[in-house]
Amino acid sequence: MLQVYLVRHGETQWNAQRRIQGQSDSALTEKGERQAEQVAERAKTLGITHVIASDLGRTRRTAEIIALACGVEVTLDARLRELDMGVLERRSLDTLNEEEEGWRRQLVNGTADGRIPEGESMAEMSERMHAALNACLDLPEGSRPLLVSHGMALGCLVSTILGLPAWAERRLRLRNCSISRVDHQQSPWLASGWVVETAGDISHLDAPALDELQR
Numbered sequence: 001m002l003q004v005y006l007v008r009h010g011e012t013q014w015n016a017q018r019r020i021q022g023q024s025d026s027a028l029t030e031k032g033e034r035q036a037e038q039v040a041e042r043a044k045t046l047g048i049t050h051v052i053a054s055d056l057g058r059t060r061r062t063a064e065i066i067a068l069a070c071g072v073e074v075t076l077d078a079r080l081r082e083l084d085m086g087v088l089e090r091r092s093l094d095t096l097n098e099e100e101e102g103w104r105r106q107l108v109n110g111t112a113d114g115r116i117p118e119g120e121s122m123a124e125m126s127e128r129m130h131a132a133l134n135a136c137l138d139l140p141e142g143s144r145p146l147l148v149s150h151g152m153a154l155g156c157l158v159s160t161i162l163g164l165p166a167w168a169e170r171r172l173r174l175r176n177c178s179i180s181r182v183d184h185q186q187s188p189w190l191a192s193g194w195v196v197e198t199a200g201d202i203s204h205l206d207a208p209a210l211d212e213l214q215r
């Protein structure tokens with residue numbers, strides 16, 4: 001049975017400032033670097049054979065720290081990027097006007113194909129995230145990959161594996177450097193395919209970051 005570990009990157013400057021990143025980027029904070037070290041220590045005990053990361057800077061940096069601890073190289077996969085948040089990228093959550101806040105909320109309230117202007121829908125992101133996860137099935141027998149991605153992207157992946165709609169992702173709190181695990185099982189009696197073993201585990205962190213919406 002293939003086990004795949006899912007890690008959100010460490011806290012960034014813009015997470016701490018409540019600024020929207022999407023496919024734009026900001027550097028890890030000092031706390032984010034420490035979180036990455038702590039998740040790397042945990043990863044070292046898990047027998048990780050591959051570290052595969054979104055190609056954005058914050059995930060690359062987190063992945064490099066984890067890969068070094070695990071003695072493997074980082075592979076980049078752009079399908080693991082955060083949702084493209086179009087015209088709202090780089091904006092502070094606290095400066096959105098009513099119309100802009102409406103666009104943002106459409107993403108998480110079930111509006112069919114809701115998207116921020118010039119951005120991506122949850123359904124589109126779900127499709128590319130599942131493609132990246134399914135690519136792990138082609139790794140050699142005995143592989144144990146760890147994917148480094150983003151809050152909404154991983155939330156959407158885990159939600160849809162559970163059978164929830166892609167926009168239910170905010171019902172899952174995936175904090176910076178949390179670990180989730182999904183397994184691919186083939187069973188004649190139980191659901192075949194991906195199952196969620198654990199989601200949002202932060203027991204390896206000494207001081208978990210607040211989610212940017214909680215701040």
Ligand SMILES: O=C(O)[C@@H](CO)OP(=O)(O)O
Nearest residue numbers: 020021022082150151152
């Ligand atoms: O893009 C962002 O601003 C946030 C949204 O949750 O995602 P992440 O920090 O996980 O990249």
